[in-house]
Amino acid sequence: MAARIDFPSRIGVWWTSDTWSMPDAQQAARDIEAMGYGSIFYGEAYGKETLTQAGAFLAATDRLVVGTGIANIHARDPIAAESGGRTLTALHPGRFVLGLGVSHAPLVERGRGGTYEKPLATMRDYLQRMAAVPEQIEPGVGRPARLVAALGPKMIELAGAETDGVHPYLVTPEQTRVTRDALGPDKWVVSEQAVAVGDDPDDAMSRAHSHLEIYSGLPNYRNSWLRQGFEESDMPRGGSDRLKRALVGMGDIDTVAASVTAHLDAGADHVLVQALRGNPMADPRDDLRELARALGL
Numbered sequence: 001m002a003a004r005i006d007f008p009s010r011i012g013v014w015w016t017s018d019t020w021s022m023p024d025a026q027q028a029a030r031d032i033e034a035m036g037y038g039s040i041f042y043g044e045a046y047g048k049e050t051l052t053q054a055g056a057f058l059a060a061t062d063r064l065v066v067g068t069g070i071a072n073i074h075a076r077d078p079i080a081a082e083s084g085g086r087t088l089t090a091l092h093p094g095r096f097v098l099g100l101g102v103s104h105a106p107l108v109e110r111g112r113g114g115t116y117e118k119p120l121a122t123m124r125d126y127l128q129r130m131a132a133v134p135e136q137i138e139p140g141v142g143r144p145a146r147l148v149a150a151l152g153p154k155m156i157e158l159a160g161a162e163t164d165g166v167h168p169y170l171v172t173p174e175q176t177r178v179t180r181d182a183l184g185p186d187k188w189v190v191s192e193q194a195v196a197v198g199d200d201p202d203d204a205m206s207r208a209h210s211h212l213e214i215y216s217g218l219p220n221y222r223n224s225w226l227r228q229g230f231e232e233s234d235m236p237r238g239g240s241d242r243l244k245r246a247l248v249g250m251g252d253i254d255t256v257a258a259s260v261t262a263h264l265d266a267g268a269d270h271v272l273v274q275a276l277r278g279n280p281m282a283d284p285r286d287d288l289r290e291l292a293r294a295l296g297l
Contacts, residue, residue: 004093004094004145005065005094005095005096005097005145006065006094006095007038007039007065007270008036008038008063008064008065009036009037009038009039009297010038010264010269010270010271011037011038011260011270011271011272011273011295011297012037012038012039012040012041012065012067012190012270012271012272012273013032013037013039013040013041013272013273013274013275013284013288014040014041014042014069014192014272014273014274015028015032015040015041015042015274015275015284016042016043016045016046016280016281017042017048017053017281018046018047018048018281019046019281020281022053022056025053025056025057026056026057026059026060026061027060028283028285029057029060029061029064029066030060030061031285032064032285032288033061033062033063033064035285035288035289035292035297036292036297037064037273037288037292037297038064038065038270039064039065039066039067039097039270039272040057040064040065040066040067041066041067041068041069041097041099041167041190041192041272042067042068042069043069043070044068044070044071044072044075045072046281049075050068050071050072050075051068051071051076051081051084051085051088054066054067054068054088054096055088055091058088058091058092058095058096063095064095065094065095065096065097066092066095066096066097067096067097067098067099067147067167067190068097068098068099068100069099069147069149069167069169069190069192069272070099070100070101070147070149070167071098071099071100071101072101073100073101073102073122073123073126074102077129078126078127078129078130078133079129079130079133081098081100081126081130082130082131082133082137082143082144083133083137083138085098085143085144085146086133086137086138086141086142086143086144087138088144089138089141089142089143089144089145090138090141093141096144096145097144097145097146097147097190098144098145098146098147099146099147099148099149099167099190100123100126100127100146100147100148100149100163101148101149101167102119102122102123102149119155119220120154120155120158123148123155123158124158124162127146127158127162127163128162130143130146131143131162145164146163146164147159147163147164147165147166147167147188147190148163148165148166148167149166149167149168149169150166150167150168150179151168151169151171151220151221151223151224151227152223152224152227153182156179156182156183157182159183159187160182160183160184160187163187164187164188165183165187165188165189165190165269166179166183166187166188166189166190167190167191167192168189168190168191168192169191169192170192170194170212170215170221170224170225170247171191171192171224171228171247172228172246172247173191173259173262173263173265173266174228174229174266175224175228176189176191176263176266176267176268177266177267179191179267180266180267180268181267188269188270189267189268189269189270190268190269190270190271190272191263191268191270191271191272192271192272192274193249193259193260193263193271193272193273193274194208194211194247194248194249194274194276195248195249195250195256195259195260195273195274195275195276195287195291196208196248196249196250196256196276197251197252197253197256197275197287197290197291198250198251199251199252201250201251204248204250204251205241205244205250206278207248207276207277207278208239208244208247208248208250208276209238209239209244210238210276210278210279211248211276211280212238212239212243212244212247212248213237213238216235216236216237216238216239216243217237222235225243230242230243230246248276253290253291253293253294254294256291256294257291257294257295260273260291260295261295273288273291275287275288275291
C-alpha cells in the first residue's frame with residue numbers, strides 16, 4: 001500500500017533551487033512552510049540529485065510535504081528510486097511524494113548521454129520494476145506515494161492504473177478537468193500553475209516568455225498544447241501571447257490567486273504555485289508571501 005500523505009494546505013509551491021546553497025534553500029523552505037503553503041515540489045533538470053534534495057528539505061521543515069516534480073527516471077534505476085523513496089517515507093511519514101517522469105529526448109540524450117526510447121513503455125517497465133522491490137526494504141513502511149508527470153491520455157491511463165495520480169505541468173485549468181475526468185475521483189491530480197505577479201503587463205509577458213522559451217522547444221509540451229486546443233502558430237520560442245495568457249496567471253494579486261484556485265475548481269487535489277521572477281532559480285518569497293495572504297493560507 002502507498003504511504004498516506006497529509007498536505008497541510010491545498011496550495012503548495014513549485015521552485016527550482018539548484019543554484020542555491022542547500023542551507024539557503026532549506027531556509028527558503030522553512031519560510032514557505034511558515035507562510036502556510038502545504039508543499040514544495042522541484043524539478044530535476046539542472047544538476048542537483050533529487051532524493052538528496054528531498055531529504056534536506058524534509059529535515060529542515062516540520063509539516064511541509066516535499067515532492068519530486070519530477071524525478072527523471074533516466075537519472076537512476078527503479079530499484080534506487082523505490083528504495084530511496086521508502087527510506088524518506090520511513091524517516092518522514094506522511095510527507096514525501098515521489099513524482100516520476102520520462103523527461104525529454106534532448107535532455108536525456110545530450111544532457112545525460114542516455115537513450116530516449118518509447119516513453120509509455122519505458123515508464124510502464126520502470127513502475128513494474130519498482131513494484132518488484134521486496135518488502136524487506138524498509139519493512140512496514142509501505143511504498144512511497146507516487147505521481148507521474150502525465151500529459152497525454154495513455155500516460156494518464158497508466159498513472160491511474162499503477163500509481164497514486166498525476167502531476168500535470170504547464171496545463172490550463174480545462175486540462176486539469178480533463179485529467180480529473182480521466183482518472184476518476186480516487187486518484188490525485190497535483191497541477192502546477194505559473195504566475196507573474198505585478199501591474200506591468202509588459203513585464204509579466206516578458207517573464208512568461210522567459211519561462212516558456214525552453215519548454216516551447218520540447219516536443220512533449222508542444223504535443224500537450226496541441227491536445228489542449230492550441231495551434232502550431234502559438235508555439236514560437238517563448239509562446240504566443242495567447243499561450244502565455246492561458247498558461248501563466250498574470251496581473252494583480254487577486255487575478256493571480258484566481259488562476260490558482262481555478263485548478264482546484266476544475267478538480268485538482270493540490271495546486272503548486274510557481275512564481276516567475278525572470279530566472280527559474282530566483283527568490284520567489286516576496287511574491288509567495290503576497291499570494292499566501294490573498295489565498296488565505
